[in-house]
Amino acid sequence: xxxxxxxAQAIAxxxxxxxxxxxxxxxREVTLSIGELQNIDIEILLEALENIIxxxxxxxxxxxxxEVERAEFLCKECGYRWRLDEMxxxxxxxxxxHFLPELIHAFVRCVKCGSPDFSIVEGRGIKISRIVVGDK
Amino acid sequence: MMDIDPRKYGIRRNLSSVNxxxxxxxxxxxxxxxxxxxxxxxxxxxxxxxxALLDLDFTNPGCHLFLNYRPKGLDITEEKGIVPPExxxxxxxSIISFIGERPLPLRGTDITNLFIELLAIARWxxxxxxxxxxxxxxxxxxxxILTYIDNPKIILVTTPSILSITSSRMIIxxxxxxxxxxxxxxxxxxxxxxxxxxxxxxxMNIKYLGGIKHYSQLDNYLYNGEFPKxxxxxxxxxxxxxxxxxxxxx
Numbered sequence: 386x387x388x389x390x391x392x393a394q395a396i397a398x399x400x401x402x403x404x405x406x407x408x409x410x411x412x413r414e415v416t417l418s419i420g421e422l423q424n425i426d427i428e429i430l431l432e433a434l435e436n437i438i439x440x441x442x443x444x445x446x447x448x449x450x451x452e453v454e455r456a457e458f459l460c461k462e463c464g465y466r467w468r469l470d471e472m473x474x475x476x477x478x479x480x481x482x483h484f485l486p487e488l489i490h491a492f493v494r495c496v497k498c499g500s501p502d503f504s505i506v507e508g509r510g511i512k513i514s515r516i517v518v519g520d521k
Numbered sequence: 522m523m524d525i526d527p528r529k530y531g532i533r534r535n536l537s538s539v540n541x542x543x544x545x546x547x548x549x550x551x552x553x554x555x556x557x558x559x560x561x562x563x564x565x566x567x568x569x570x571x572x573a574l575l576d577l578d579f580t581n582p583g584c585h586l587f588l589n590y591r592p593k594g595l596d597i598t599e600e601k602g603i604v605p606p607e608x609x610x611x612x613x614x615s616i617i618s619f620i621g622e623r624p625l626p627l628r629g630t631d632i633t634n635l636f637i638e639l640l641a642i643a644r645w646x647x648x649x650x651x652x653x654x655x656x657x658x659x660x661x662x663x664x665x666i667l668t669y670i671d672n673p674k675i676i677l678v679t680t681p682s683i684l685s686i687t688s689s690r691m692i693i694x695x696x697x698x699x700x701x702x703x704x705x706x707x708x709x710x711x712x713x714x715x716x717x718x719x720x721x722x723x724x725m726n727i728k729y730l731g732g733i734k735h736y737s738q739l740d741n742y743l744y745n746g747e748f749p750k751x752x753x754x755x756x757x758x759x760x761x762x763x764x765x766x767x768x769x770x771x
Binding site: 399486487505 | 526528530534535595599601603624630631634639642644
């Protein structure tokens with residue numbers, strides 16, 4: 386079973402903890418922001434998440450939505466900003482980045498000046514970006 | 522708009538299956554943390570404990586050289602997360618399993634993200650002991666351990682050098698009171714070296730767990746990929762008493 390399952394479980398536990406802390410039992414909507422860089426299989430992630438929360442008795446979530454955040458990189462040396470489609474990565478490299486997005490630093494340099502010193506500005510991994518409390 | 526990072530919940534869940542998490546620490550570089558970490562993991566396996574080893578030095582990993590583990594490509598198994606490969610009977614996780622021996626330049630934020638992500642997806646399968654080898658310094662990796670890992674048990678490593686002993690005093694000052702320090706191990710001992718480390722342990726009221734002599738041929742063993750063999754033949758005898766001391770301290 387793929388590692389999306391462990392991400393789904395982490396999301397579920399984060400939601401459970403948030404519910405307990407804020408005394409919330411019903412959510413109309415939860416939105417996930419999924420970073421393009423991690424190349425998550427969204428269908429598997431959502432299926433795993435729905436299977437987990439389906440078992441819950443104390444917390445009800447009616448709708449889980451997602452949005453994909455495009456990945457953007459910034460060179461610390463020349464200031465150039467670029468997107469994922471400006472780089473070419475092998476299947477093995479993509480797979481390693483899928484597990485650990487920061488490993489992109491092992492495979493890529495600034496596409497303009499060749500510096501190894503760049504940052505992932507956005508679109509790296511998964512966050513819970515929006516919660517709407519209440520019945521459907 | 523809000524941002525909840527779910528990964529830290531994954532860390533707690535995955536590590537909750539591990540009985541004891543031992544952090545091998547020294548803020549001074551070159552004192553032999555990697556040698557001690559790998560030796561402790563191998564010795565625990567010898568005592569029939571389920572033993573795991575995590576190399577937390579993302580930019581300068583070294584445990585794989587001690588285990589003579591040089592994967593050519595991605596070498597992990599997916600099973601509701603990632604399952605570390607088993608090397609010489611130890612569940613071993615290193616950045617090497619993902620990128621081989623490629624350079625990995627990382628700034629602090631990247632180190633923290635990598636730490637959180639790796640621990641959120643790594644599954645240790647109920648290991649009785651997880652040994653974590655750390656890089657030198659008191660920077661992101663160490664602070665992340667203290668922040669994200671519940672109940673870490675810290676083992677300090679020092680050589681008799683004044684540089685290392687001074688550095689040990691500083692890290693003990695930082696940790697004492699809030700975190701559990703199991704004790705200190707002396708490494709690369711020659712002549713009166715052990716006395717200096719015992720003095721440090723008495724001064725700072727930290728248990729002396731034992732010492733390991735200086736192995737002048739260590740580099741040769743590593744070059745030839747012979748460390749696991751040499752460990753069984755010679756080094757194990759030095760390490761076993763220390764491991765028994767650690768196990769009874771817990």
